[in-house]
Amino acid sequence: MFPEANKGYSYEDCKATADWLLAQTDVRPTVGIVCGSGLGGLADMLKDQVAFNYKDIPNFPQSTVHGHAGRLVFGTLKGRPCVCMQGRFHLYEGYPIHKITLPIRIFKLIGVETVMLTNAAGGLNQDFKVGDIMIIKDHLNMPGFAGINPLSGPNDERFGVRFPCMSDAYDRELQQMAMDVGQELGYGDFLKEGIYCVLGGPSFETIAESRMLHKLGVDAVGMSTVPEAIIARHCGMRVFALSLITNHAVMDYDSEEKANHEEVLQTGKQRAEQLERLVSTMVTKIEHNNNYV
Numbered sequence: 001m002f003p004e005a006n007k008g009y010s011y012e013d014c015k016a017t018a019d020w021l022l023a024q025t026d027v028r029p030t031v032g033i034v035c036g037s038g039l040g041g042l043a044d045m046l047k048d049q050v051a052f053n054y055k056d057i058p059n060f061p062q063s064t065v066h067g068h069a070g071r072l073v074f075g076t077l078k079g080r081p082c083v084c085m086q087g088r089f090h091l092y093e094g095y096p097i098h099k100i101t102l103p104i105r106i107f108k109l110i111g112v113e114t115v116m117l118t119n120a121a122g123g124l125n126q127d128f129k130v131g132d133i134m135i136i137k138d139h140l141n142m143p144g145f146a147g148i149n150p151l152s153g154p155n156d157e158r159f160g161v162r163f164p165c166m167s168d169a170y171d172r173e174l175q176q177m178a179m180d181v182g183q184e185l186g187y188g189d190f191l192k193e194g195i196y197c198v199l200g201g202p203s204f205e206t207i208a209e210s211r212m213l214h215k216l217g218v219d220a221v222g223m224s225t226v227p228e229a230i231i232a233r234h235c236g237m238r239v240f241a242l243s244l245i246t247n248h249a250v251m252d253y254d255s256e257e258k259a260n261h262e263e264v265l266q267t268g269k270q271r272a273e274q275l276e277r278l279v280s281t282m283v284t285k286i287e288h289n290n291n292y293v
């Protein structure tokens with residue numbers, strides 16, 4: 001019924017990878033973090049690290065994008081056991097969508113309860129500045145409109161239901177926590193919230209595309225995160241996600257601005273410290289069993 005390419009990894013494949021990892025480390029993370037482009041420094045915050053190169057992990061794809069180191073790092077963040085993907089996978093790298101999201105199911109099988117996704121994104125909201133951090137409150141899954149969804153193919157109920165709800169994709173308590181922590185840290189001026197839209201990439205948006213997305217109510221555009229959020233919600237993990245606004249999406253034919261990956265990485269470096277502090281402070285407030293203390 002389903003073409004071979006749509007089958008993805010079986011539960012047993014995922015379990016084999018999870019068990020392999022659990023056999024190599026005593027760390028039992030309840031929080032899983034994914035680092036966006038240029039945001040790999042988040043992983044360096046972990047203490048007592050046990051790190052694996054993606055090439056050494058059974059079934060794992062390889063990172064091919066500059067700014068994505070390709071390491072899975074276990075460790076503790078202010079005493080809390082965490083696992084961190086220092087580098088993620090994107091559709092435009094040529095991987096099937098099931099492969100992009102495999103690590104999220106591995107997170108689930110090693111005991112992760114809360115997933116924190118970060119990304120670099122282009123700002124469409126005219127009130128946003130480069131360097132703003134946007135808490136994602138909802139998403140537009142453009143590849144999904146064309147049938148490219150990480151849940152397509154046979155459904156294994158051991159992960160989740162056939163038709164998962166997505167109106168609660170981004171945990172509201174964690175959004176509020178991020179706002180509160182951001183205020184406490186004095187980040188009020190550059191902490192925003194909004195809607196993220198994923199596109200396939202790797203070409204950046206045309207002016208017409210940016211204008212269309214802006215009219216649709218999109219605040220920031222990128223090429224990741226949404227497939228990971230869908231897979232995490234499907235298997236019952238809580239999701240928090242944020243975008244670092246690394247550039248303005250060009251919306252004006254007179255503009256001299258041109259989106260480029262170097263600028264994306266550069267902005268990441270400039271905001272790295274604050275972003276790390278925001279995420280690490282949140283981690284210390286996320287209790288086992290997903291309670292916010």
Ligand SMILES: O=P(O)(O)O[C@H]1O[C@H](CO)[C@@H](O)[C@H]1O
Pocket residue numbers: 035036037038065088090118119120121201222223224225260261264
């Ligand atoms: O979403 P992350 O992985 O942060 O990366 C973003 O940055 C790259 C473009 O510069 C794209 O891959 C886009 O998705």
Ligand code: HPA
Pocket residue numbers: 120121122123204205221222223246247248249259264
């Ligand atoms: O402007 C952008 N568009 C798409 N993806 C991005 N990732 C960082 N900036 C951008």
